[in-house]
Amino acid sequence: MIRTIVGLIIVLALSAIVISSISDYSVPSQLLGAGRFYTERGVDDTGSVNLVTAVVVAYRGLDTLGEVVVLFCASTAVVLILTLIPIGANPTPPSSIVAFTAGVLPGAIVLFGIYIITHGHLSPGGGFPGGAVVASAFLLVMLGSNTIPGKSKFLASIESLAGLTFGLLGFWGMLTLGQFLNNLVLPAGSPGRILSAGIIPIISLAIGAKVASELSGIFASYRKAGGEE
Amino acid sequence: MNISLLAAASIGTGVMMLVAAVAALVVKKLISAIIIVGFVSLSASVLFLLMDAPDVAITEASIGAAISTVIFLWGRGKIGGEE
Amino acid sequence: MTAETMFYWSLAVTALGLVLIGIWGVLTKKNILRIALAFTLADTGVNLILVWSGFLPGRSAPIVDSSVTSMVDPLPQALVLTSIVIGVAVAALFVVVGVLAARKSGSADVRRMKELRW
Numbered sequence: 001m002i003r004t005i006v007g008l009i010i011v012l013a014l015s016a017i018v019i020s021s022i023s024d025y026s027v028p029s030q031l032l033g034a035g036r037f038y039t040e041r042g043v044d045d046t047g048s049v050n051l052v053t054a055v056v057v058a059y060r061g062l063d064t065l066g067e068v069v070v071l072f073c074a075s076t077a078v079v080l081i082l083t084l085i086p087i088g089a090n091p092t093p094p095s096s097i098v099a100f101t102a103g104v105l106p107g108a109i110v111l112f113g114i115y116i117i118t119h120g121h122l123s124p125g126g127g128f129p130g131g132a133v134v135a136s137a138f139l140l141v142m143l144g145s146n147t148i149p150g151k152s153k154f155l156a157s158i159e160s161l162a163g164l165t166f167g168l169l170g171f172w173g174m175l176t177l178g179q180f181l182n183n184l185v186l187p188a189g190s191p192g193r194i195l196s197a198g199i200i201p202i203i204s205l206a207i208g209a210k211v212a213s214e215l216s217g218i219f220a221s222y223r224k225a226g227g228e229e
Numbered sequence: 230m231n232i233s234l235l236a237a238a239s240i241g242t243g244v245m246m247l248v249a250a251v252a253a254l255v256v257k258k259l260i261s262a263i264i265i266v267g268f269v270s271l272s273a274s275v276l277f278l279l280m281d282a283p284d285v286a287i288t289e290a291s292i293g294a295a296i297s298t299v300i301f302l303w304g305r306g307k308i309g310g311e312e
Numbered sequence: 313m314t315a316e317t318m319f320y321w322s323l324a325v326t327a328l329g330l331v332l333i334g335i336w337g338v339l340t341k342k343n344i345l346r347i348a349l350a351f352t353l354a355d356t357g358v359n360l361i362l363v364w365s366g367f368l369p370g371r372s373a374p375i376v377d378s379s380v381t382s383m384v385d386p387l388p389q390a391l392v393l394t395s396i397v398i399g400v401a402v403a404a405l406f407v408v409v410g411v412l413a414a415r416k417s418g419s420a421d422v423r424r425m426k427e428l429r430w
Contacts, residue, residue: 007339011332018328027320028368035366035385042386043376051374051383052284055390067394074401081408085307085415116287123375124283128397132291139299191376211397215296218404222303232369236319243326250330250353254337259345266349269330273356276323281373282363282389288396289359297352297400304345304407308420 046183047190047197048121056126057200057207061181065166068210072163075214082221093146102144109137117208121197127207134208135215142223149220155213162209169199169206239279246272259305267298316369323364330357343420344410348403355399359392 031039038055048054056064094102113133120126142149173182183203189196246269253265270293277286334354341347366385374386414420 004340007336010339011336014335015332031385035387038386039374039383049376051376051386052389052393055386056393060390064394067398070398071401074405078404078408081412084412124287126284128393129288129291132296136291136295232319233315236315236322239319240322243322246326247329247333250333253353254333254341254346254350259343262346262349266352269353270356273360276326276360277363280323280363280367281371281384283373285363285389285392288393292396292400293356297403300404300407301345301349304411307411308345308414
Protein backbone atom coordinates (compact mmCIF):
# COMPACT_ATOMS: atom_id res chain seq x y z
CA MET A 1 0.00 0.00 0.00
CA ILE A 2 2.70 2.48 1.03
CA ARG A 3 4.61 1.47 -2.09
CA THR A 4 1.65 2.45 -4.31
CA ILE A 5 1.25 5.82 -2.59
CA VAL A 6 4.95 6.68 -2.78
CA GLY A 7 5.02 5.66 -6.45
CA LEU A 8 1.98 7.81 -7.14
CA ILE A 9 3.58 10.81 -5.42
CA ILE A 10 6.80 10.42 -7.42
CA VAL A 11 4.87 10.13 -10.69
CA LEU A 12 2.74 13.18 -9.86
CA ALA A 13 5.87 15.21 -9.09
CA LEU A 14 7.40 14.07 -12.38
CA SER A 15 4.28 15.04 -14.29
CA ALA A 16 4.30 18.50 -12.65
CA ILE A 17 7.90 18.98 -13.78
CA VAL A 18 7.06 17.83 -17.31
CA ILE A 19 3.98 20.06 -17.58
CA SER A 20 5.86 23.12 -16.34
CA SER A 21 8.67 22.46 -18.82
CA ILE A 22 6.46 22.13 -21.89
CA SER A 23 3.89 24.80 -21.02
CA ASP A 24 5.69 27.50 -23.04
CA TYR A 25 6.43 25.20 -25.96
CA SER A 26 4.90 26.37 -29.23
CA VAL A 27 4.34 24.49 -32.46
CA PRO A 28 7.35 25.05 -34.75
CA SER A 29 6.43 26.43 -38.15
CA GLN A 30 9.47 25.28 -40.09
CA LEU A 31 12.35 22.85 -39.87
CA LEU A 32 15.70 24.07 -38.57
CA GLY A 33 19.19 22.67 -38.35
CA ALA A 34 19.85 19.06 -39.27
CA GLY A 35 16.26 18.29 -40.28
CA ARG A 36 16.25 21.13 -42.78
CA PHE A 37 19.61 20.07 -44.17
CA TYR A 38 18.42 16.48 -44.67
CA THR A 39 15.14 17.44 -46.34
CA GLU A 40 16.81 19.91 -48.70
CA ARG A 41 19.92 17.95 -49.63
CA GLY A 42 18.94 14.35 -48.95
CA VAL A 43 17.99 13.21 -52.43
CA ASP A 44 20.91 14.97 -54.13
CA ASP A 45 23.41 13.65 -51.61
CA THR A 46 22.31 10.03 -51.38
CA GLY A 47 19.89 9.30 -54.24
CA SER A 48 17.46 7.72 -51.78
CA VAL A 49 13.82 8.79 -52.11
CA ASN A 50 12.99 7.71 -48.56
CA LEU A 51 14.81 10.23 -46.40
CA VAL A 52 14.53 8.17 -43.20
CA THR A 53 16.52 5.37 -44.84
CA ALA A 54 18.97 7.97 -46.13
CA VAL A 55 19.56 9.21 -42.59
CA VAL A 56 19.71 5.72 -41.05
CA VAL A 57 22.07 4.18 -43.59
CA ALA A 58 24.03 7.04 -45.14
CA TYR A 59 24.21 10.14 -42.93
CA ARG A 60 24.11 8.28 -39.62
CA GLY A 61 25.51 4.97 -40.85
CA LEU A 62 28.09 4.84 -38.08
CA ASP A 63 25.34 5.06 -35.45
CA THR A 64 23.55 2.20 -37.15
CA LEU A 65 26.74 0.14 -37.08
CA GLY A 66 26.97 0.75 -33.35
CA GLU A 67 23.31 -0.17 -32.94
CA VAL A 68 23.88 -3.47 -34.74
CA VAL A 69 26.77 -4.13 -32.34
CA VAL A 70 24.43 -3.48 -29.39
CA LEU A 71 21.94 -5.95 -30.85
CA PHE A 72 24.73 -8.49 -31.29
CA CYS A 73 25.84 -8.08 -27.66
CA ALA A 74 22.27 -8.46 -26.40
CA SER A 75 21.59 -11.62 -28.40
CA THR A 76 24.94 -13.10 -27.33
CA ALA A 77 24.09 -12.37 -23.70
CA VAL A 78 20.66 -14.00 -24.06
CA VAL A 79 22.20 -17.16 -25.54
CA LEU A 80 24.93 -17.22 -22.87
CA ILE A 81 22.50 -16.82 -19.97
CA LEU A 82 20.14 -19.42 -21.37
CA THR A 83 22.91 -22.03 -21.33
CA LEU A 84 22.68 -21.75 -17.53
CA ILE A 85 19.11 -23.05 -17.70
CA PRO A 86 18.96 -26.80 -18.42
CA ILE A 87 17.58 -27.82 -21.79
CA GLY A 88 13.88 -28.61 -21.50
CA ALA A 89 12.10 -31.72 -22.71
CA ASN A 90 10.71 -31.89 -26.24
CA PRO A 91 7.95 -29.30 -26.50
CA THR A 92 4.32 -30.27 -26.73
CA PRO A 93 3.29 -30.93 -30.36
CA PRO A 94 1.55 -27.99 -32.04
CA SER A 95 -2.18 -27.96 -32.69
CA SER A 96 -3.28 -28.81 -36.22
CA ILE A 97 -4.06 -25.15 -37.00
CA VAL A 98 -0.54 -24.01 -36.09
CA ALA A 99 1.05 -26.95 -37.90
CA PHE A 100 -0.92 -26.26 -41.09
CA THR A 101 -0.23 -22.50 -40.98
CA ALA A 102 3.47 -23.14 -40.39
CA GLY A 103 3.50 -25.27 -43.51
CA VAL A 104 1.79 -22.72 -45.76
CA LEU A 105 2.62 -19.17 -44.69
CA PRO A 106 6.41 -18.85 -44.05
CA GLY A 107 7.33 -18.64 -47.73
CA ALA A 108 5.01 -15.70 -48.28
CA ILE A 109 6.20 -14.02 -45.07
CA VAL A 110 9.86 -14.34 -46.06
CA LEU A 111 9.04 -12.94 -49.50
CA PHE A 112 7.28 -9.97 -47.90
CA GLY A 113 10.25 -9.41 -45.60
CA ILE A 114 12.66 -9.42 -48.54
CA TYR A 115 10.39 -6.94 -50.33
CA ILE A 116 10.47 -4.62 -47.32
CA ILE A 117 14.26 -4.89 -47.09
CA THR A 118 15.05 -4.32 -50.76
CA HIS A 119 12.61 -1.41 -51.19
CA GLY A 120 13.90 0.42 -48.11
CA HIS A 121 15.17 3.38 -50.14
CA LEU A 122 11.94 3.74 -52.14
CA SER A 123 9.09 3.18 -49.69
CA PRO A 124 8.64 2.82 -45.92
CA GLY A 125 10.69 -0.06 -44.62
CA GLY A 126 14.33 -1.01 -44.67
CA GLY A 127 16.58 -3.44 -42.87
CA PHE A 128 15.10 -3.34 -39.38
CA PRO A 129 11.39 -4.09 -40.01
CA GLY A 130 12.19 -6.46 -42.89
CA GLY A 131 14.63 -8.43 -40.77
CA ALA A 132 12.03 -8.68 -38.01
CA VAL A 133 9.42 -9.99 -40.48
CA VAL A 134 11.85 -12.67 -41.73
CA ALA A 135 12.62 -13.63 -38.12
CA SER A 136 8.89 -13.99 -37.39
CA ALA A 137 8.63 -16.45 -40.30
CA PHE A 138 11.45 -18.43 -38.69
CA LEU A 139 9.54 -18.34 -35.39
CA LEU A 140 6.42 -19.69 -37.10
CA VAL A 141 8.38 -22.61 -38.58
CA MET A 142 9.83 -23.36 -35.16
CA LEU A 143 6.40 -23.30 -33.48
CA GLY A 144 5.06 -25.65 -36.12
CA SER A 145 7.61 -28.38 -35.49
CA ASN A 146 7.84 -30.41 -32.30
CA THR A 147 11.60 -30.84 -32.18
CA ILE A 148 14.26 -28.70 -30.54
CA PRO A 149 16.44 -26.75 -32.99
CA GLY A 150 20.05 -27.89 -33.03
CA LYS A 151 23.21 -25.87 -33.46
CA SER A 152 23.13 -23.82 -36.64
CA LYS A 153 26.36 -22.92 -38.44
CA PHE A 154 24.21 -21.32 -41.14
CA LEU A 155 22.72 -18.62 -38.92
CA ALA A 156 26.10 -17.76 -37.41
CA SER A 157 27.79 -17.49 -40.80
CA ILE A 158 24.98 -15.32 -42.23
CA GLU A 159 25.32 -13.02 -39.24
CA SER A 160 29.10 -12.75 -39.55
CA LEU A 161 28.92 -12.23 -43.29
CA ALA A 162 26.39 -9.40 -42.89
CA GLY A 163 28.49 -7.65 -40.26
CA LEU A 164 31.61 -8.04 -42.39
CA THR A 165 29.83 -6.59 -45.44
CA PHE A 166 28.71 -3.56 -43.44
CA GLY A 167 32.21 -2.86 -42.14
CA LEU A 168 34.02 -3.47 -45.42
CA LEU A 169 31.65 -1.19 -47.36
CA GLY A 170 32.35 1.48 -44.79
CA PHE A 171 36.11 1.13 -45.27
CA TRP A 172 35.66 1.13 -49.06
CA GLY A 173 34.16 4.61 -48.81
CA MET A 174 37.01 5.64 -46.51
CA LEU A 175 39.67 4.49 -48.96
CA THR A 176 38.18 5.93 -52.16
CA LEU A 177 36.26 9.03 -51.04
CA GLY A 178 37.79 9.76 -47.65
CA GLN A 179 34.61 9.19 -45.61
CA PHE A 180 33.58 6.12 -43.63
CA LEU A 181 30.35 4.72 -45.15
CA ASN A 182 30.17 7.28 -47.95
CA ASN A 183 27.41 5.76 -50.03
CA LEU A 184 28.44 7.22 -53.40
CA VAL A 185 31.19 4.68 -54.00
CA LEU A 186 28.52 3.17 -56.26
CA PRO A 187 26.66 5.52 -58.64
CA ALA A 188 23.58 7.22 -57.20
CA GLY A 189 21.53 6.43 -60.29
CA SER A 190 18.15 8.05 -60.89
CA PRO A 191 16.14 8.40 -57.65
CA GLY A 192 13.09 6.17 -57.54
CA ARG A 193 14.58 3.15 -59.30
CA ILE A 194 15.29 -0.07 -57.43
CA LEU A 195 18.98 0.00 -58.46
CA SER A 196 19.86 3.46 -57.21
CA ALA A 197 21.10 5.26 -54.12
CA GLY A 198 24.64 3.90 -54.11
CA ILE A 199 25.32 1.26 -51.47
CA ILE A 200 22.10 1.85 -49.51
CA PRO A 201 20.31 -1.29 -50.85
CA ILE A 202 23.35 -3.47 -50.07
CA ILE A 203 23.65 -2.12 -46.54
CA SER A 204 19.88 -2.54 -46.06
CA LEU A 205 20.31 -6.20 -47.04
CA ALA A 206 23.18 -6.56 -44.56
CA ILE A 207 21.17 -4.94 -41.75
CA GLY A 208 18.16 -7.11 -42.59
CA ALA A 209 20.22 -10.30 -42.57
CA LYS A 210 21.85 -9.33 -39.29
CA VAL A 211 18.60 -8.44 -37.51
CA ALA A 212 16.86 -11.57 -38.84
CA SER A 213 19.68 -13.93 -37.83
CA GLU A 214 20.10 -12.39 -34.38
CA LEU A 215 16.38 -12.44 -33.52
CA SER A 216 16.18 -16.00 -34.88
CA GLY A 217 19.12 -16.96 -32.68
CA ILE A 218 17.29 -15.51 -29.64
CA PHE A 219 14.14 -17.46 -30.54
CA ALA A 220 16.09 -20.69 -31.10
CA SER A 221 17.77 -20.46 -27.71
CA TYR A 222 14.39 -19.70 -26.10
CA ARG A 223 12.98 -22.81 -27.73
CA LYS A 224 15.94 -24.87 -26.53
CA ALA A 225 15.40 -23.74 -22.97
CA GLY A 226 11.86 -25.10 -23.14
CA GLY A 227 8.46 -23.49 -22.86
CA GLU A 228 5.86 -24.42 -20.24
CA GLU A 229 7.02 -26.40 -17.24
CA MET B 230 -7.10 14.22 -44.81
CA ASN B 231 -9.58 16.29 -42.86
CA ILE B 232 -7.90 17.75 -39.78
CA SER B 233 -10.85 17.27 -37.42
CA LEU B 234 -11.00 13.61 -38.47
CA LEU B 235 -7.29 13.33 -37.63
CA ALA B 236 -7.89 14.98 -34.26
CA ALA B 237 -10.73 12.59 -33.47
CA ALA B 238 -8.59 9.60 -34.48
CA SER B 239 -5.61 10.69 -32.38
CA ILE B 240 -7.71 11.51 -29.31
CA GLY B 241 -9.64 8.23 -29.55
CA THR B 242 -6.49 6.15 -29.99
CA GLY B 243 -4.71 8.04 -27.22
CA VAL B 244 -7.50 7.57 -24.67
CA MET B 245 -7.72 3.88 -25.61
CA MET B 246 -3.96 3.49 -25.16
CA LEU B 247 -3.84 5.16 -21.76
CA VAL B 248 -6.78 3.11 -20.47
CA ALA B 249 -5.17 -0.06 -21.81
CA ALA B 250 -1.79 0.82 -20.26
CA VAL B 251 -3.35 1.25 -16.82
CA ALA B 252 -5.33 -1.96 -17.33
CA ALA B 253 -2.16 -3.86 -18.21
CA LEU B 254 -0.67 -2.91 -14.85
CA VAL B 255 -3.70 -3.59 -12.65
CA VAL B 256 -5.25 -6.64 -14.33
CA LYS B 257 -4.93 -9.87 -12.32
CA LYS B 258 -3.72 -12.41 -14.88
CA LEU B 259 -0.28 -11.95 -16.38
CA ILE B 260 -1.27 -13.34 -19.79
CA SER B 261 -3.98 -10.66 -20.14
CA ALA B 262 -1.42 -8.00 -19.27
CA ILE B 263 0.94 -9.28 -21.99
CA ILE B 264 -1.77 -9.25 -24.65
CA ILE B 265 -2.87 -5.74 -23.57
CA VAL B 266 0.70 -4.43 -23.86
CA GLY B 267 0.82 -5.88 -27.39
CA PHE B 268 -2.37 -3.94 -28.12
CA VAL B 269 -0.80 -0.74 -26.77
CA SER B 270 2.16 -1.25 -29.11
CA LEU B 271 -0.19 -1.71 -32.06
CA SER B 272 -2.05 1.51 -31.15
CA ALA B 273 1.30 3.26 -30.89
CA SER B 274 2.01 2.25 -34.47
CA VAL B 275 -1.30 3.90 -35.46
CA LEU B 276 -0.15 7.08 -33.73
CA PHE B 277 3.19 6.90 -35.56
CA LEU B 278 1.25 6.70 -38.81
CA LEU B 279 -0.80 9.77 -37.81
CA MET B 280 2.49 11.57 -37.13
CA ASP B 281 3.62 10.93 -40.73
CA ALA B 282 6.20 8.34 -39.73
CA PRO B 283 5.37 5.25 -41.82
CA ASP B 284 8.84 3.72 -41.36
CA VAL B 285 8.54 3.83 -37.59
CA ALA B 286 4.95 2.56 -37.77
CA ILE B 287 5.91 -0.52 -39.76
CA THR B 288 8.83 -1.24 -37.41
CA GLU B 289 6.72 -0.83 -34.29
CA ALA B 290 4.00 -3.09 -35.69
CA SER B 291 6.39 -5.89 -36.59
CA ILE B 292 8.77 -5.65 -33.63
CA GLY B 293 6.88 -4.03 -30.76
CA ALA B 294 3.56 -5.76 -31.26
CA ALA B 295 4.70 -9.19 -32.49
CA ILE B 296 8.19 -10.05 -31.29
CA SER B 297 8.15 -8.55 -27.81
CA THR B 298 4.77 -10.22 -27.14
CA VAL B 299 6.36 -13.57 -28.00
CA ILE B 300 9.30 -12.83 -25.69
CA PHE B 301 7.01 -12.04 -22.75
CA LEU B 302 4.85 -15.08 -23.41
CA TRP B 303 7.97 -17.24 -23.23
CA GLY B 304 8.94 -15.64 -19.93
CA ARG B 305 5.46 -16.29 -18.53
CA GLY B 306 5.75 -19.94 -19.58
CA LYS B 307 9.03 -20.27 -17.68
CA ILE B 308 7.99 -18.43 -14.51
CA GLY B 309 4.31 -19.26 -14.28
CA GLY B 310 1.31 -17.04 -13.67
CA GLU B 311 0.77 -14.26 -11.17
CA GLU B 312 1.88 -14.40 -7.54
CA MET C 313 -9.07 25.61 -29.48
CA THR C 314 -8.75 24.58 -33.10
CA ALA C 315 -8.77 21.01 -34.34
CA GLU C 316 -5.11 21.26 -35.32
CA THR C 317 -4.01 22.28 -31.82
CA MET C 318 -6.04 19.45 -30.33
CA PHE C 319 -4.50 16.98 -32.75
CA TYR C 320 -0.98 18.16 -31.99
CA TRP C 321 -1.28 18.22 -28.22
CA SER C 322 -3.31 15.05 -27.83
CA LEU C 323 -0.36 13.14 -29.29
CA ALA C 324 2.00 14.69 -26.72
CA VAL C 325 -0.37 14.01 -23.82
CA THR C 326 -0.70 10.35 -24.86
CA ALA C 327 3.06 9.91 -25.08
CA LEU C 328 3.81 11.61 -21.75
CA GLY C 329 0.98 9.71 -20.06
CA LEU C 330 2.40 6.44 -21.32
CA VAL C 331 5.85 7.28 -19.91
CA LEU C 332 4.40 8.23 -16.52
CA ILE C 333 2.23 5.10 -16.33
CA GLY C 334 5.28 3.00 -17.19
CA ILE C 335 7.39 4.64 -14.45
CA TRP C 336 4.57 4.12 -11.95
CA GLY C 337 4.43 0.45 -12.87
CA VAL C 338 8.19 -0.01 -12.55
CA LEU C 339 8.08 1.59 -9.09
CA THR C 340 5.07 -0.19 -7.65
CA LYS C 341 4.72 -3.64 -9.21
CA LYS C 342 6.17 -6.77 -7.62
CA ASN C 343 6.17 -9.46 -10.31
CA ILE C 344 9.37 -9.21 -12.33
CA LEU C 345 7.60 -9.79 -15.66
CA ARG C 346 5.06 -7.10 -14.78
CA ILE C 347 7.97 -4.72 -14.22
CA ALA C 348 9.37 -5.66 -17.62
CA LEU C 349 5.97 -4.93 -19.19
CA ALA C 350 5.82 -1.51 -17.52
CA PHE C 351 9.33 -0.85 -18.78
CA THR C 352 8.19 -1.64 -22.34
CA LEU C 353 5.25 0.76 -21.94
CA ALA C 354 7.59 3.59 -20.89
CA ASP C 355 9.87 2.73 -23.82
CA THR C 356 6.97 3.06 -26.28
CA GLY C 357 6.04 6.41 -24.72
CA VAL C 358 9.59 7.76 -25.09
CA ASN C 359 9.64 6.72 -28.74
CA LEU C 360 6.33 8.54 -29.28
CA ILE C 361 7.74 11.71 -27.70
CA LEU C 362 10.83 11.58 -29.91
CA VAL C 363 8.82 11.22 -33.11
CA TRP C 364 6.41 13.93 -31.93
CA SER C 365 9.32 16.35 -31.46
CA GLY C 366 10.00 16.23 -35.20
CA PHE C 367 6.37 16.36 -36.23
CA LEU C 368 4.79 19.42 -37.82
CA PRO C 369 1.05 19.23 -38.54
CA GLY C 370 -0.02 19.59 -42.13
CA ARG C 371 3.16 18.26 -43.68
CA SER C 372 3.75 14.96 -45.42
CA ALA C 373 5.90 11.93 -44.65
CA PRO C 374 9.64 12.26 -45.45
CA ILE C 375 9.45 10.43 -48.78
CA VAL C 376 10.37 12.69 -51.67
CA ASP C 377 7.95 12.88 -54.56
CA SER C 378 7.34 15.47 -57.25
CA SER C 379 4.07 16.50 -55.58
CA VAL C 380 5.57 16.87 -52.09
CA THR C 381 6.60 20.38 -51.12
CA SER C 382 7.16 20.22 -47.33
CA MET C 383 7.76 17.33 -45.01
CA VAL C 384 8.33 16.45 -41.36
CA ASP C 385 11.77 16.06 -39.78
CA PRO C 386 13.32 12.70 -40.78
CA LEU C 387 16.03 12.72 -38.10
CA PRO C 388 13.95 11.75 -34.99
CA GLN C 389 12.22 9.04 -37.03
CA ALA C 390 15.58 7.54 -37.99
CA LEU C 391 16.76 7.57 -34.37
CA VAL C 392 13.50 5.99 -33.14
CA LEU C 393 13.84 3.26 -35.77
CA THR C 394 17.06 2.08 -34.11
CA SER C 395 15.64 2.75 -30.64
CA ILE C 396 12.76 0.31 -31.18
CA VAL C 397 15.10 -2.52 -32.16
CA ILE C 398 17.37 -1.84 -29.17
CA GLY C 399 14.27 -1.73 -26.98
CA VAL C 400 13.20 -5.23 -27.96
CA ALA C 401 16.75 -6.55 -27.45
CA VAL C 402 16.83 -5.01 -23.97
CA ALA C 403 13.40 -6.49 -23.20
CA ALA C 404 14.62 -9.95 -24.27
CA LEU C 405 17.64 -9.63 -21.98
CA PHE C 406 15.43 -8.31 -19.15
CA VAL C 407 13.08 -11.29 -19.42
CA VAL C 408 15.94 -13.80 -19.50
CA VAL C 409 17.67 -12.30 -16.45
CA GLY C 410 14.29 -12.14 -14.70
CA VAL C 411 13.59 -15.81 -15.44
CA LEU C 412 17.01 -16.76 -14.11
CA ALA C 413 16.52 -14.71 -10.92
CA ALA C 414 13.06 -16.18 -10.42
CA ARG C 415 14.43 -19.72 -10.75
CA LYS C 416 17.19 -18.97 -8.22
CA SER C 417 14.88 -17.49 -5.61
CA GLY C 418 11.93 -19.78 -6.34
CA SER C 419 9.47 -16.92 -6.90
CA ALA C 420 8.80 -14.18 -9.44
CA ASP C 421 8.33 -11.69 -6.60
CA VAL C 422 11.11 -9.10 -6.56
CA ARG C 423 10.87 -8.76 -2.76
CA ARG C 424 12.09 -12.35 -2.39
CA MET C 425 15.10 -11.92 -4.68
CA LYS C 426 17.89 -11.42 -2.16
CA GLU C 427 20.53 -11.28 -4.90
CA LEU C 428 18.96 -8.06 -6.19
CA ARG C 429 19.00 -6.31 -2.78
CA TRP C 430 21.35 -3.42 -2.25
